Amino acid sequence: MSVGIEEIAFYTPALSLDMVALAKARDEEPDKYTIGIGQTTQSVVPNYEDVVTMGVNAAKNFIDRVDRESIDMLLFATESGVDNSKSGAIFAKNFLGLKDGIRAIELKQACYAGTFALMQAKDFVTLHPDKKVLVIASDIARYGLKTPGEVTQGAGAVAMLVSTEPKLAVINDDTVYMVKDEPDFWRPIDSDIALVDGHQSTDVYKDMFLELWGRYKQESGLSLNDFAGWAFHMPYTKMAKKALDQILPEASEEGQALLKERLAASQYYNRHVGNLYTGSLYLSLLSLLDQSTGLVAGDRLGLFSFGSGAEAELFSLTLQEGFEKVLSKQATEAMLAARKPLSMSEYEAVFLDQRFDSKNTQKTDAPAGTGRCQFTGWQDQYRQYRIAK
Ligand code: HMG
Numbered sequence: 001m002s003v004g005i006e007e008i009a010f011y012t013p014a015l016s017l018d019m020v021a022l023a024k025a026r027d028e029e030p031d032k033y034t035i036g037i038g039q040t041t042q043s044v045v046p047n048y049e050d051v052v053t054m055g056v057n058a059a060k061n062f063i064d065r066v067d068r069e070s071i072d073m074l075l076f077a078t079e080s081g082v083d084n085s086k087s088g089a090i091f092a093k094n095f096l097g098l099k100d101g102i103r104a105i106e107l108k109q110a111c112y113a114g115t116f117a118l119m120q121a122k123d124f125v126t127l128h129p130d131k132k133v134l135v136i137a138s139d140i141a142r143y144g145l146k147t148p149g150e151v152t153q154g155a156g157a158v159a160m161l162v163s164t165e166p167k168l169a170v171i172n173d174d175t176v177y178m179v180k181d182e183p184d185f186w187r188p189i190d191s192d193i194a195l196v197d198g199h200q201s202t203d204v205y206k207d208m209f210l211e212l213w214g215r216y217k218q219e220s221g222l223s224l225n226d227f228a229g230w231a232f233h234m235p236y237t238k239m240a241k242k243a244l245d246q247i248l249p250e251a252s253e254e255g256q257a258l259l260k261e262r263l264a265a266s267q268y269y270n271r272h273v274g275n276l277y278t279g280s281l282y283l284s285l286l287s288l289l290d291q292s293t294g295l296v297a298g299d300r301l302g303l304f305s306f307g308s309g310a311e312a313e314l315f316s317l318t319l320q321e322g323f324e325k326v327l328s329k330q331a332t333e334a335m336l337a338a339r340k341p342l343s344m345s346e347y348e349a350v351f352l353d354q355r356f357d358s359k360n361t362q363k364t365d366a367p368a369g370t371g372r373c374q375f376t377g378w379q380d381q382y383r384q385y386r387i388a389k
Contacts, residue, residue, distance in 0.1 A: 004166025009061035012156035038237030042274030048366035055138035059159035072131040077113035112307025114278035121162035139277030154274020158282035175315035185308030228299035229262035231285035237267040265291035
Protein backbone atom coordinates (compact mmCIF):
# COMPACT_ATOMS: atom_id res chain seq x y z
CA MET A 1 0.00 0.00 0.00
CA SER A 2 1.32 3.45 -0.95
CA VAL A 3 0.49 6.67 0.87
CA GLY A 4 1.00 10.11 -0.54
CA ILE A 5 -0.44 13.30 -2.00
CA GLU A 6 -3.77 12.92 -3.78
CA GLU A 7 -4.54 16.62 -4.29
CA ILE A 8 -2.58 19.87 -3.95
CA ALA A 9 -3.56 23.53 -4.45
CA PHE A 10 -2.18 27.01 -3.75
CA TYR A 11 -3.70 30.38 -2.93
CA THR A 12 -2.15 33.82 -2.48
CA PRO A 13 -3.75 37.25 -1.89
CA ALA A 14 -4.65 39.46 -4.85
CA LEU A 15 -2.18 42.33 -4.21
CA SER A 16 1.51 42.46 -5.10
CA LEU A 17 4.61 44.64 -4.79
CA ASP A 18 7.43 44.91 -7.32
CA MET A 19 10.89 44.35 -5.79
CA VAL A 20 12.58 46.94 -8.04
CA ALA A 21 10.20 49.59 -6.67
CA LEU A 22 10.93 48.38 -3.12
CA ALA A 23 14.70 48.48 -3.70
CA LYS A 24 14.55 52.04 -5.06
CA ALA A 25 12.42 53.19 -2.13
CA ARG A 26 14.88 51.63 0.34
CA ASP A 27 18.00 53.06 -1.38
CA GLU A 28 19.22 49.60 -2.40
CA GLU A 29 20.51 48.42 -5.79
CA PRO A 30 17.58 46.67 -7.57
CA ASP A 31 19.99 43.86 -8.55
CA LYS A 32 20.58 43.13 -4.88
CA TYR A 33 16.90 42.24 -4.48
CA THR A 34 16.27 40.60 -7.85
CA ILE A 35 19.61 38.76 -8.28
CA GLY A 36 21.45 38.82 -4.92
CA ILE A 37 18.36 37.74 -2.97
CA GLY A 38 16.40 36.50 -5.96
CA GLN A 39 12.93 37.99 -5.54
CA THR A 40 10.89 39.67 -8.30
CA THR A 41 7.54 40.42 -6.63
CA GLN A 42 5.88 39.64 -3.30
CA SER A 43 2.25 39.07 -2.41
CA VAL A 44 0.84 41.72 -0.09
CA VAL A 45 -1.83 40.86 2.48
CA PRO A 46 -4.95 43.05 2.64
CA ASN A 47 -6.72 43.36 5.99
CA TYR A 48 -9.45 40.93 4.91
CA GLU A 49 -7.05 37.98 4.49
CA ASP A 50 -5.48 35.91 7.25
CA VAL A 51 -4.19 32.36 7.53
CA VAL A 52 -7.73 31.00 7.82
CA THR A 53 -9.01 32.73 4.66
CA MET A 54 -5.92 31.79 2.65
CA GLY A 55 -5.98 28.17 3.83
CA VAL A 56 -9.68 27.80 3.09
CA ASN A 57 -9.29 29.46 -0.31
CA ALA A 58 -6.47 27.04 -1.19
CA ALA A 59 -8.44 23.93 -0.16
CA LYS A 60 -11.60 25.16 -1.92
CA ASN A 61 -9.81 24.44 -5.22
CA PHE A 62 -10.26 20.68 -4.73
CA ILE A 63 -12.51 20.03 -1.73
CA ASP A 64 -15.70 19.62 -3.81
CA ARG A 65 -14.04 16.75 -5.74
CA VAL A 66 -13.40 14.83 -2.52
CA ASP A 67 -15.83 12.69 -0.49
CA ARG A 68 -15.86 14.87 2.67
CA GLU A 69 -16.93 11.84 4.76
CA SER A 70 -13.52 10.27 4.10
CA ILE A 71 -11.59 13.20 5.66
CA ASP A 72 -10.95 12.25 9.27
CA MET A 73 -8.32 14.81 10.19
CA LEU A 74 -7.45 18.43 9.42
CA LEU A 75 -3.91 19.53 10.27
CA PHE A 76 -3.43 23.30 10.03
CA ALA A 77 0.21 24.39 10.05
CA THR A 78 0.99 28.05 10.67
CA GLU A 79 3.17 30.44 12.63
CA SER A 80 0.76 33.32 11.96
CA GLY A 81 -2.16 31.96 13.99
CA VAL A 82 -5.22 34.17 14.55
CA ASP A 83 -5.85 33.22 18.19
CA ASN A 84 -3.76 32.07 21.13
CA SER A 85 -6.30 29.39 22.09
CA LYS A 86 -8.66 28.49 19.28
CA SER A 87 -7.13 26.64 16.37
CA GLY A 88 -7.40 28.00 12.83
CA ALA A 89 -8.23 24.38 11.92
CA ILE A 90 -11.66 24.71 13.53
CA PHE A 91 -12.59 27.80 11.52
CA ALA A 92 -11.31 26.06 8.37
CA LYS A 93 -13.20 22.83 9.15
CA ASN A 94 -16.41 24.82 9.35
CA PHE A 95 -15.85 26.92 6.21
CA LEU A 96 -14.89 23.84 4.17
CA GLY A 97 -18.03 21.97 5.24
CA LEU A 98 -16.15 19.06 6.82
CA LYS A 99 -17.97 16.64 9.12
CA ASP A 100 -18.04 17.04 12.92
CA GLY A 101 -16.51 13.58 13.41
CA ILE A 102 -13.02 14.81 12.63
CA ARG A 103 -9.82 15.72 14.47
CA ALA A 104 -8.75 19.29 13.71
CA ILE A 105 -5.68 20.97 15.19
CA GLU A 106 -3.16 23.76 14.58
CA LEU A 107 0.59 23.02 14.56
CA LYS A 108 3.48 25.43 15.08
CA GLN A 109 7.24 25.22 14.63
CA ALA A 110 8.19 28.12 12.38
CA CYS A 111 8.30 27.09 8.71
CA TYR A 112 8.68 23.39 9.54
CA ALA A 113 5.15 22.60 10.80
CA GLY A 114 3.71 21.90 7.33
CA THR A 115 6.14 19.02 6.95
CA PHE A 116 5.34 17.67 10.41
CA ALA A 117 1.66 17.76 9.38
CA LEU A 118 2.40 15.90 6.14
CA MET A 119 4.35 13.20 7.99
CA GLN A 120 1.65 12.81 10.67
CA ALA A 121 -0.92 12.53 7.86
CA LYS A 122 1.14 9.79 6.21
CA ASP A 123 1.45 7.85 9.48
CA PHE A 124 -2.29 8.20 10.24
CA VAL A 125 -3.35 7.07 6.77
CA THR A 126 -0.92 4.13 6.94
CA LEU A 127 -2.76 2.97 10.10
CA HIS A 128 -6.23 3.87 8.73
CA PRO A 129 -6.08 3.23 4.96
CA ASP A 130 -9.75 4.11 4.39
CA LYS A 131 -9.29 7.64 5.82
CA LYS A 132 -7.87 10.83 4.32
CA VAL A 133 -6.13 13.78 5.97
CA LEU A 134 -6.34 17.40 4.85
CA VAL A 135 -3.11 19.33 5.45
CA ILE A 136 -3.16 23.12 5.21
CA ALA A 137 0.05 25.19 5.46
CA SER A 138 -0.83 28.87 5.59
CA ASP A 139 1.29 31.86 6.61
CA ILE A 140 2.12 35.55 6.37
CA ALA A 141 5.82 36.48 6.30
CA ARG A 142 5.88 39.93 7.88
CA TYR A 143 9.17 41.59 8.89
CA GLY A 144 8.23 45.26 8.93
CA LEU A 145 8.74 48.36 6.80
CA LYS A 146 12.37 49.34 6.16
CA THR A 147 13.82 46.17 7.69
CA PRO A 148 16.38 43.89 5.93
CA GLY A 149 13.75 41.14 5.93
CA GLU A 150 11.19 43.29 4.08
CA VAL A 151 12.33 42.02 0.68
CA THR A 152 11.66 38.45 1.85
CA GLN A 153 8.04 39.02 2.89
CA GLY A 154 5.14 37.21 1.20
CA ALA A 155 2.02 35.21 1.97
CA GLY A 156 -0.11 32.31 0.87
CA ALA A 157 -1.32 28.81 1.61
CA VAL A 158 -0.89 25.33 0.19
CA ALA A 159 -3.50 22.65 0.85
CA MET A 160 -2.79 18.94 0.34
CA LEU A 161 -4.89 15.82 0.67
CA VAL A 162 -3.03 12.73 1.91
CA SER A 163 -4.47 9.29 1.20
CA THR A 164 -3.88 5.79 -0.18
CA GLU A 165 -4.75 7.19 -3.62
CA PRO A 166 -1.58 9.26 -4.15
CA LYS A 167 -2.45 10.54 -7.63
CA LEU A 168 0.41 13.07 -7.49
CA ALA A 169 3.23 11.40 -5.57
CA VAL A 170 4.05 8.74 -3.00
CA ILE A 171 5.78 9.95 0.18
CA ASN A 172 8.73 7.56 0.50
CA ASP A 173 9.85 5.91 3.76
CA ASP A 174 13.23 7.59 3.74
CA THR A 175 12.87 10.68 5.89
CA VAL A 176 15.63 12.08 8.12
CA TYR A 177 15.10 14.94 10.56
CA MET A 178 16.79 16.97 13.29
CA VAL A 179 16.35 19.76 15.85
CA LYS A 180 18.91 22.28 17.19
CA ASP A 181 18.09 25.10 19.62
CA GLU A 182 19.06 28.27 17.66
CA PRO A 183 18.19 31.96 18.31
CA ASP A 184 18.03 32.79 14.58
CA PHE A 185 14.39 33.86 14.10
CA TRP A 186 11.40 34.27 16.41
CA ARG A 187 8.26 36.33 17.02
CA PRO A 188 7.39 37.35 20.61
CA ILE A 189 3.72 36.93 21.56
CA ASP A 190 3.32 40.74 21.69
CA SER A 191 4.80 41.38 18.23
CA ASP A 192 3.14 41.26 14.80
CA ILE A 193 6.50 41.16 13.01
CA ALA A 194 9.19 38.50 13.04
CA LEU A 195 12.61 39.25 14.55
CA VAL A 196 15.57 37.66 12.83
CA ASP A 197 19.32 37.42 12.57
CA GLY A 198 19.16 36.92 8.81
CA HIS A 199 22.75 35.87 8.25
CA GLN A 200 22.77 33.42 11.15
CA SER A 201 19.48 31.93 9.92
CA THR A 202 20.98 31.39 6.47
CA ASP A 203 23.98 29.60 8.00
CA VAL A 204 21.77 27.37 10.19
CA TYR A 205 19.70 26.43 7.11
CA LYS A 206 22.80 25.54 5.07
CA ASP A 207 24.39 23.53 7.91
CA MET A 208 21.23 21.52 8.64
CA PHE A 209 20.78 20.72 4.94
CA LEU A 210 24.34 19.39 4.71
CA GLU A 211 24.04 17.34 7.90
CA LEU A 212 20.72 15.78 6.84
CA TRP A 213 21.95 15.08 3.30
CA GLY A 214 24.91 13.18 4.77
CA ARG A 215 22.59 11.11 6.95
CA TYR A 216 20.11 10.59 4.11
CA LYS A 217 22.78 9.17 1.80
CA GLN A 218 24.08 6.87 4.50
CA GLU A 219 20.65 5.54 5.49
CA SER A 220 19.10 5.27 2.00
CA GLY A 221 22.15 4.22 -0.01
CA LEU A 222 21.08 6.76 -2.69
CA SER A 223 23.20 9.44 -4.33
CA LEU A 224 22.47 12.82 -5.95
CA ASN A 225 22.21 11.18 -9.38
CA ASP A 226 19.09 9.32 -8.15
CA PHE A 227 17.15 12.61 -7.97
CA ALA A 228 15.24 14.19 -10.87
CA GLY A 229 14.89 17.49 -9.01
CA TRP A 230 14.63 19.22 -5.64
CA ALA A 231 12.12 21.44 -3.88
CA PHE A 232 13.33 23.58 -0.98
CA HIS A 233 11.88 25.67 1.78
CA MET A 234 12.47 28.99 0.07
CA PRO A 235 12.53 32.11 2.29
CA TYR A 236 14.13 33.75 -0.76
CA THR A 237 15.13 31.95 -3.94
CA LYS A 238 18.89 32.45 -3.52
CA MET A 239 18.63 30.38 -0.30
CA ALA A 240 17.79 27.25 -2.30
CA LYS A 241 20.75 27.84 -4.62
CA LYS A 242 23.07 28.28 -1.62
CA ALA A 243 21.87 24.93 -0.22
CA LEU A 244 22.04 22.96 -3.48
CA ASP A 245 25.43 24.42 -4.48
CA GLN A 246 26.92 22.70 -1.43
CA ILE A 247 26.23 19.23 -2.87
CA LEU A 248 25.96 19.84 -6.62
CA PRO A 249 29.55 18.65 -7.40
CA GLU A 250 28.43 15.17 -6.23
CA ALA A 251 26.30 14.79 -9.40
CA SER A 252 27.54 13.84 -12.87
CA GLU A 253 28.10 16.70 -15.33
CA GLU A 254 24.81 15.92 -17.05
CA GLY A 255 23.08 15.59 -13.66
CA GLN A 256 24.39 18.97 -12.52
CA ALA A 257 22.98 20.68 -15.61
CA LEU A 258 19.59 19.03 -15.12
CA LEU A 259 19.44 19.85 -11.39
CA LYS A 260 20.30 23.51 -12.09
CA GLU A 261 17.57 23.73 -14.72
CA ARG A 262 15.07 22.14 -12.30
CA LEU A 263 16.23 24.45 -9.49
CA ALA A 264 15.17 27.41 -11.64
CA ALA A 265 11.77 25.74 -12.17
CA SER A 266 11.39 25.14 -8.41
CA GLN A 267 12.14 28.83 -7.70
CA TYR A 268 9.70 30.34 -10.21
CA TYR A 269 6.51 30.74 -8.11
CA ASN A 270 8.45 31.56 -4.93
CA ARG A 271 10.32 34.33 -6.78
CA HIS A 272 6.95 35.91 -7.57
CA VAL A 273 5.19 35.33 -4.21
CA GLY A 274 7.88 35.62 -1.53
CA ASN A 275 8.13 33.60 1.65
CA LEU A 276 5.04 31.79 2.87
CA TYR A 277 6.76 30.10 5.79
CA THR A 278 5.00 26.70 6.30
CA GLY A 279 3.75 26.59 2.71
CA SER A 280 7.00 27.68 1.07
CA LEU A 281 8.46 24.20 0.42
CA TYR A 282 5.17 23.01 -1.06
CA LEU A 283 4.90 26.07 -3.32
CA SER A 284 8.43 25.24 -4.49
CA LEU A 285 7.24 21.67 -5.17
CA LEU A 286 4.30 22.99 -7.20
CA SER A 287 6.64 25.31 -9.06
CA LEU A 288 9.02 22.43 -9.86
CA LEU A 289 6.14 20.30 -11.14
CA ASP A 290 4.46 23.07 -13.16
CA GLN A 291 7.54 24.75 -14.59
CA SER A 292 9.84 21.77 -15.37
CA THR A 293 9.93 19.95 -18.65
CA GLY A 294 10.64 16.25 -18.86
CA LEU A 295 9.56 15.02 -15.43
CA VAL A 296 8.01 11.54 -15.69
CA ALA A 297 6.22 9.03 -13.44
CA GLY A 298 8.73 7.17 -11.30
CA ASP A 299 11.01 10.20 -10.90
CA ARG A 300 12.29 10.76 -7.36
CA LEU A 301 12.19 14.35 -6.05
CA GLY A 302 14.12 15.52 -2.98
CA LEU A 303 12.41 17.85 -0.50
CA PHE A 304 14.18 19.91 2.17
CA SER A 305 12.03 21.43 4.89
CA PHE A 306 13.47 23.98 7.32
CA GLY A 307 11.98 26.00 10.17
CA SER A 308 14.03 28.45 12.18
CA GLY A 309 14.54 27.83 15.81
CA ALA A 310 15.45 25.25 14.32
CA GLU A 311 14.04 22.02 12.88
CA ALA A 312 14.62 20.40 9.50
CA GLU A 313 13.60 17.30 7.55
CA LEU A 314 14.79 15.81 4.26
CA PHE A 315 12.73 13.23 2.38
CA SER A 316 11.66 12.22 -1.10
CA LEU A 317 8.54 11.79 -3.21
CA THR A 318 8.04 9.49 -6.19
CA LEU A 319 5.86 10.86 -9.00
CA GLN A 320 2.89 8.71 -10.01
CA GLU A 321 1.44 7.85 -13.43
CA GLY A 322 -0.79 10.74 -14.56
CA PHE A 323 0.56 13.16 -11.93
CA GLU A 324 0.15 16.08 -14.39
CA LYS A 325 -3.64 15.75 -14.11
CA VAL A 326 -3.52 16.83 -10.45
CA LEU A 327 -1.77 20.11 -11.32
CA SER A 328 -3.46 23.38 -12.25
CA LYS A 329 -0.63 25.35 -13.81
CA GLN A 330 -2.86 27.68 -15.83
CA ALA A 331 -5.00 28.60 -12.82
CA THR A 332 -1.92 29.27 -10.66
CA GLU A 333 -0.28 31.43 -13.30
CA ALA A 334 -3.55 33.29 -13.89
CA MET A 335 -3.93 33.96 -10.15
CA LEU A 336 -0.42 35.42 -9.99
CA ALA A 337 -0.92 37.50 -13.13
CA ALA A 338 -4.26 38.86 -11.87
CA ARG A 339 -2.79 40.35 -8.67
CA LYS A 340 -3.09 44.13 -8.48
CA PRO A 341 0.37 45.77 -8.40
CA LEU A 342 0.60 48.36 -5.60
CA SER A 343 2.59 51.58 -5.56
CA MET A 344 4.97 52.01 -2.61
CA SER A 345 2.55 54.32 -0.81
CA GLU A 346 -0.37 51.92 -1.37
CA TYR A 347 1.75 49.01 -0.09
CA GLU A 348 2.78 50.88 3.06
CA ALA A 349 -0.84 51.88 3.71
CA VAL A 350 -2.08 48.28 3.28
CA PHE A 351 0.78 46.99 5.47
CA LEU A 352 -0.16 49.33 8.33
CA ASP A 353 -3.97 49.10 7.99
CA GLN A 354 -4.42 45.68 9.63
CA ARG A 355 -6.89 44.59 12.31
CA PHE A 356 -4.57 42.94 14.84
CA ASP A 357 -6.27 44.73 17.75
CA SER A 358 -9.38 42.78 18.70
CA LYS A 359 -10.89 45.90 20.29
CA ASN A 360 -10.87 47.67 16.92
CA THR A 361 -14.47 47.37 15.70
CA GLN A 362 -13.76 49.03 12.33
CA LYS A 363 -14.69 46.60 9.54
CA THR A 364 -12.07 45.42 7.02
CA ASP A 365 -12.02 46.36 3.32
CA ALA A 366 -13.37 42.90 2.31
CA PRO A 367 -14.93 43.30 -1.13
CA ALA A 368 -18.34 41.60 -1.37
CA GLY A 369 -19.09 38.82 -3.84
CA THR A 370 -15.61 37.49 -4.56
CA GLY A 371 -16.55 33.87 -3.87
CA ARG A 372 -13.66 33.66 -1.45
CA CYS A 373 -13.42 33.32 2.29
CA GLN A 374 -12.77 36.74 3.87
CA PHE A 375 -12.12 38.15 7.34
CA THR A 376 -14.58 41.00 7.89
CA GLY A 377 -13.43 42.32 11.29
CA TRP A 378 -14.03 41.89 15.02
CA GLN A 379 -17.28 41.67 16.94
CA ASP A 380 -17.12 41.34 20.74
CA GLN A 381 -13.40 40.57 20.20
CA TYR A 382 -14.37 37.46 18.15
CA ARG A 383 -13.24 37.10 14.53
CA GLN A 384 -15.94 37.44 11.88
CA TYR A 385 -15.71 35.79 8.45
CA ARG A 386 -17.71 35.83 5.24
CA ILE A 387 -17.73 32.59 3.24
CA ALA A 388 -19.40 32.14 -0.12
CA LYS A 389 -21.13 28.77 -0.35
P1 HMG B 1 20.96 41.82 3.71
O1 HMG B 1 21.94 41.90 4.82
O2 HMG B 1 20.20 43.05 3.38
O3 HMG B 1 21.62 41.38 2.35
O4 HMG B 1 19.93 40.65 4.08
P2 HMG B 1 23.14 41.01 2.04
O5 HMG B 1 24.03 42.18 2.25
O6 HMG B 1 23.52 39.74 2.73
O7 HMG B 1 23.03 40.73 0.48
C1 HMG B 1 22.21 39.71 0.00
C2 HMG B 1 22.86 39.14 -1.26
O8 HMG B 1 22.78 40.12 -2.31
C3 HMG B 1 24.35 38.81 -1.12
O9 HMG B 1 24.57 37.63 -1.87
C4 HMG B 1 25.03 40.00 -1.79
O10 HMG B 1 26.32 39.70 -2.29
C5 HMG B 1 24.05 40.26 -2.92
P3 HMG B 1 25.18 36.32 -1.14
O11 HMG B 1 26.52 36.69 -0.65
O12 HMG B 1 24.25 36.01 0.01
O13 HMG B 1 25.17 35.28 -2.19
N1 HMG B 1 24.14 41.61 -3.48
C6 HMG B 1 24.01 41.88 -4.82
N2 HMG B 1 23.85 41.06 -5.88
C7 HMG B 1 23.74 41.65 -7.12
N3 HMG B 1 23.85 42.99 -7.31
C8 HMG B 1 24.04 43.84 -6.28
C9 HMG B 1 24.14 43.28 -4.96
N4 HMG B 1 24.31 43.82 -3.71
C10 HMG B 1 24.32 42.79 -2.83
N5 HMG B 1 24.13 45.15 -6.50
C11 HMG B 1 18.69 38.64 4.19
C12 HMG B 1 19.51 39.58 3.30
C13 HMG B 1 18.19 37.47 3.34
C14 HMG B 1 19.61 38.07 5.29
C15 HMG B 1 17.51 39.43 4.79
O14 HMG B 1 16.61 39.78 3.77
C16 HMG B 1 16.76 38.70 5.88
O15 HMG B 1 17.13 38.79 7.06
N6 HMG B 1 15.67 37.95 5.55
C17 HMG B 1 14.85 37.22 6.53
C18 HMG B 1 15.54 35.98 7.07
C19 HMG B 1 15.63 34.86 6.07
O16 HMG B 1 14.96 34.83 5.06
N7 HMG B 1 16.49 33.84 6.39
C20 HMG B 1 16.64 32.70 5.54
C21 HMG B 1 17.02 31.41 6.28
S1 HMG B 1 16.00 31.15 7.72
C22 HMG B 1 14.54 30.42 7.12
O17 HMG B 1 14.49 29.99 6.01
C23 HMG B 1 13.38 30.39 8.05
C24 HMG B 1 12.33 31.46 7.81
O18 HMG B 1 11.58 31.13 6.65
C25 HMG B 1 11.43 31.60 9.03
C26 HMG B 1 10.79 30.36 9.65
O19 HMG B 1 11.34 29.30 9.70
O20 HMG B 1 9.68 30.54 10.17
C27 HMG B 1 12.95 32.82 7.56
